[in-house]
Amino acid sequence: MPDVLYVGLQDDDKIVRFDIDAGSGKLALSGETPAAGAPSVFAISPDRRVLYVGFRGTPAIESCRIDPASGALTSLGRVATEHAPTYLATDRTGKYLLSAHYQGGYAAVYPLGSDGAVSGPALDRQNTAPGAHAILTDPSNCFAFVPHIARFDEATGRLSPNTPFKLDPPGPIGPRHFCLHPTLDLAYFSDEQGCSVTAYRIDRASGTLSVVGTVPSLPAGVTVRNTCSQIYLTPSGRFLYVGNRGHNTIAGFAVDPATGRLTPAGHAPTEAVPTAFGLDSTGTFLFSAGTATGRLASYRVNGAAGALTPLGIYTAGKRPAAVLAVPVGR
Numbered sequence: 394m395p396d397v398l399y400v401g402l403q404d405d406d407k408i409v410r411f412d413i414d415a416g417s418g419k420l421a422l423s424g425e426t427p428a429a430g431a432p433s434v435f436a437i438s439p440d441r442r443v444l445y446v447g448f449r450g451t452p453a454i455e456s457c458r459i460d461p462a463s464g465a466l467t468s469l470g471r472v473a474t475e476h477a478p479t480y481l482a483t484d485r486t487g488k489y490l491l492s493a494h495y496q497g498g499y500a501a502v503y504p505l506g507s508d509g510a511v512s513g514p515a516l517d518r519q520n521t522a523p524g525a526h527a528i529l530t531d532p533s534n535c536f537a538f539v540p541h542i543a544r545f546d547e548a549t550g551r552l553s554p555n556t557p558f559k560l561d562p563p564g565p566i567g568p569r570h571f572c573l574h575p576t577l578d579l580a581y582f583s584d585e586q587g588c589s590v591t592a593y594r595i596d597r598a599s600g601t602l603s604v605v606g607t608v609p610s611l612p613a614g615v616t617v618r619n620t621c622s623q624i625y626l627t628p629s630g631r632f633l634y635v636g637n638r639g640h641n642t643i644a645g646f647a648v649d650p651a652t653g654r655l656t657p658a659g660h661a662p663t664e665a666v667p668t669a670f671g672l673d674s675t676g677t678f679l680f681s682a683g684t685a686t687g688r689l690a691s692y693r694v695n696g697a698a699g700a701l702t703p704l705g706i707y708t709a710g711k712r713p714a715a716v717l718a719v720p721v722g723r
Contacts, residue, residue: 397459398671400710400715401714402432408428409422410423410426410466419705420705420707428448431448433449434446439483443458447480449477452474455469458508460721469508478492479527483505488550489516491545493528495524500539516551517552531573538580568585569621570622579594586620588620589621590608590646592607612660617639620639621637634672636681637660642667644657661692661700661703664685664686664706668684668714671717678692687711689713
């Protein structure tokens with residue numbers, strides 16, 4: 394069974410799914426699920442059996458069971474939230490769902506039931522600075538970056554401020570989303586206003602970050618109005634990609650396996666306003682949604698250099714705001 398690609402259509406109030414051909418990367422529309430309230434963010438359970446959906450229009454988090462044969466979604470329930478979740482992620486045990494709330498300026502933790510669904514109100518909430526845009530735990534599952542730093546207790550699901558609680562980045566660059574290197578103690582942040590990627594060293598003992606370096610996401614000499622969106626590493630950790638909204642490209646970087654240093658691997662033109670994009674589970678294909686066009690652009694990842702080769706354009710729907718590829722039937 395190929396990966397299934399889920400796309401949240403914020404202005405259509407539904408989630409569409411496509412089957413991904415494992416050889417060619419071609420997409421085939423295979424179904425849709427009503428999702429009233431403007432679905433805008435996705436996360437997946439560690440066992441890949443539950444899709445979590447955050448809603449922006451009517452703030453809430455919905456848990457959806459994934460059919461292992463077809464990828465079809467069945468609702469397991471919805472929990473209202475005070476503010477729309479901007480980012481969702483489970484902890485590494487799959488016992489808790491963590492959320493960041495941009496408008497509310499806080500992070501929250503929700504318990505997950507035996508069926509993997511959000512099972513009640515938030516058991517913890519920590520105020521952050523305004524604009525909390527993401528939350529993930531580190532490989533030890535003891536620290537969470539919001540991007541503000543906090544300790545995470547996997548036994549209780551509680552967050553507590555770390556020391557220091559706040560790290561001021563080099564300049565007003567606006568850290569937005571981040572990803573963790575699979576083997577090195579490094580985190581890479583997309584800098585929304587800085588139009589760049591900043592690498593940070595993670596201290597495993599203290600859970601603190603220190604700046605390693607920053608590289609631009611735009612080609613040299615380009616001055617177009619632009620902001621960065623999401624950021625992803627391939628599962629191998631060999632290549633990194635970040636979205637440029639305004640320049641309307643996906644910037645690629647090769648990652649040095651020993652040091653984590655980034656080397657530019659080109660810019661692939663994509664659909665206008667690539668707020669959401671994602672990789673398939675093998676890191677072979679990349680799919681980018683154009684928020685302004687309602688279309689998906691697909692690419693093959695060059696396994697030697699990381700450059701993106703365009704494959705096709707597909708109609709998705711109105712304002713695609715979330716993209717996630719999930720392997721099913723395995």
